[in-house]
Amino acid sequence: xxxxxxxxCILAFAxxxxxxxSVVLSWTAPAPQTGVTISVYNVYRSATSGGQVMxxxxxxxxxxxxxxxxxxxxVGGQTYYYKVAAWCAICSDGKGGVGMESAFSNEYKAVIPVxxxxxxxxxxxxxxxx
Numbered sequence: 452x453x454x455x456x457x458x459x460c461i462l463a464f465a466x467x468x469x470x471x472x473s474v475v476l477s478w479t480a481p482a483p484q485t486g487v488t489i490s491v492y493n494v495y496r497s498a499t500s501g502g503q504v505m506x507x508x509x510x511x512x513x514x515x516x517x518x519x520x521x522x523x524x525x526v527g528g529q530t531y532y533y534k535v536a537a538w539c540a541i542c543s544d545g546k547g548g549v550g551m552e553s554a555f556s557n558e559y560k561a562v563i564p565v566x567x568x569x570x571x572x573x574x575x576x577x578x579x580x581x
Contacts, residue, residue: 473523478535480518481553490540493552494520497532514538527566530559530581536552 458550476494511521527533537553 454486458493470515471523472525472527472566473521474525474531474533474563476523476533476559477519478556481537486510487539487542489537490514491538493538494522495534495536495555496522496535498529500532500560502532503575509562525561525563527563529563531561531563533561570573 478492480489493509494511495508496510510524511520513518520535522531522533534555534557536555539551539553542551
């Protein structure tokens with residue numbers, strides 16, 4: 452019985468994880484314009500302010516249909532910079548524009564707290580069988 456209890460305790464300690472953080476972004480839609488229908492929003496993240504990756508790889512390749520996005524891939528102790536752009540699949544710009552992205556929103560800086568430390572897993576150093 453003692454062996455089983457010890458094993459359960461080890462598994463319980465090993466199963467503890469660091470706190471998981473996420474960033475929830477919310478934004479307001481731009482004012483309506485004639486001939487412009489926003490299809491989705493593209494959310495961009497960079498590790499540097501004004502980062503060069505902005506505008507090349509949205510976090511969600513399909514786009515965000517609403518005005519809220521949760522980034523659950525952040526890492527504790529890191530700083531991220533976010534921007535959002537509206538995507539218009541069919542826009543009437545008078546020049547036959549199709550698939551146009553707006554200018555970026557303001558940049559938002561998110562500082563992710565260092566994950567709370569939890570006890571490490573114990574190490575069995577001696578086992579006595581009686």
